[in-house]
């Protein structure tokens with residue numbers, strides 16, 4: 166062998182080795198992705214783009230699961246009764262809503278995504294509860310018709326201590342800040358207090374103020390990238406961190422995010438990736454995911470069958486966070502706890518205290534503003550600095566006109582002061598024991614009543630799941646509303662209780678919940694037989710979609726529950742009931 170060919174062979178060998186190592190690293194990354202669509206952002210977007218619009222006609226609406234005709238009629242009668250209740254009881258609120266819903270983009274969106282889209286139009290047409298409320302008090306809110314509801318929506322998680330608490334924070338903030346008014350740039354004295362308290366609570370060195378949780382997350386990630394000089398962020402499958410593109414790389418974001426890894430949570434494969442790759446700047450953790458690791462937020466619009474599940478294991482999640490902490494420390498990766506949702510709800514010291522793990526940065530928001538808009542980043546000094554001493558032009562920019570607004574800072578000051586008082590401290594006493602017992606009591610009652618519904622909880626954050634295959638679980642949110650329980654637009658996927666719920670308040674909620682579920686049961690929505698499995702339901706829906714995309718194949722896509730093309734419409738014209746709706750219906754919980 167000549168010298169030249171020896172060198173060439175060595176180079177080729179080295180190249181092959183590099184290639185093999187690259188392939189191995191890539192395979193490790195693939196293994197660390199969750200097998201669901203939520204774990205594959207690009208595929209999820211491609212799939213979402215292919216899902217065609219179609220909807221069920223009146224006959225199919227009530228018998229999408231191939232139930233006997235008699236059951237279809239029972240459901241129709243129940244639906245009509247419920248529609249009449251809605252028409253009578255929510256008339257003013259619904260009228261006010263329909264005057265503006267064509268002009269409010271958000272309202273149009275949430276209105277369309279409350280139930281699976283095949284059922285959406287008739288539901289929107291006949292079960293209008295409206296989106297306006299006039300007042301709040303204790304654990305209730307009151308709509309424009311004067312109906313008072315127990316609030317299970319929790320204002321997206323802002324409401325930890327009850328609405329009256331926040332009203333007081335805002336009133337005192339107005340009093341405090343009114344002398345200064347909306348002066349921005351210079352600080353109100355409340356800032357000094359807030360910074361001191363936030364440093365104590367987070368155990369971290371520096372604080373920055375922003376206007377929303379989304380902005381706080383953006384800033385934390387930007388700083389992590391700046392200081393580590395690495396490109397990628399890691400988020401875990403299903404976790405929500407606000408609507409900024411890099412943390413929402415899948416459905417909902419029209420661009421492709423190339424510097425985000427979405428990995429499996431609570432999984433050894435992900436730790437291997439974090440251990441080996443050198444391009445990871447930070448890992449974002451949303452501790453709310455402990456209730457349903459690797460699953461998206463459980464909205465009722467995706468409640469196609471009954472496969473939604475949830476279970477919280479505090480010990481297992483704490484252990485996971487400890488291992489994650491260890492890997493991040495060893496590899497110079499910034500561990501960011503996104504406590505925008507759970508901060509101050511699980512414990513006075515937030516998720517760090519609750520799970521016994523320290524992060525390098527923590528984002529807070531929602532409740533911390535004392536009822537006003539807020540986002541906060543707390544972090545270690547070396548991660549928070551926005552410039553380099555030795556490279557004065559290499560800065561990490563972050564500003565915001567309304568950051569540290571005097572009124573917001575004053576409301577936060579009041580919030581943080583109140584956190585120190587005995588009555589608020591008392592709310593945290595036995596918190597988990599209280600809420601676990603309440604969940605168990607409701608589950609026992611549902612089980613004893615033979616209803617296919619259960620709840621799972623992470624402290625005061627609950628989710629409803631269903632124990633028997635059904636296509637109609639999303640109907641429960643409408644029975645609950647009629648029974649005086651107000652949910653957010655995601656429906657039964659998330660209940661957020663404020664900590665000021667007394668045992669008596671909770672007992673009233675549980676009674677209404679069971680009554681609503683019983684009404685739904687009595688109206689036949691949970692009919693089932695041996696052929697109705699979650700798998701059969703999903704297969705059927707997939708066939709319906711295929712029949713829409715490929716109409717020529719429709720006649721061959723029968724089987725399953727019913728021929729995929731029968732009772733399915735592609736038009737967007739109004740769909741009305743043949744039979745008139747009677748208005749003499751009773752409150753479901755009165756029946």
Ligand SMILES: Cc1ncc(COP(=O)(O)O)c(C=O)c1O
Pocket residue numbers: 321376377378379380382405406407408451503504505506507530531539540
């Ligand atoms: C964990 C988490 N991070 C970030 C955000 C975004 O916060 P905001 O809606 O204030 O922008 C949210 C909002 O729900 C959240 O739950």
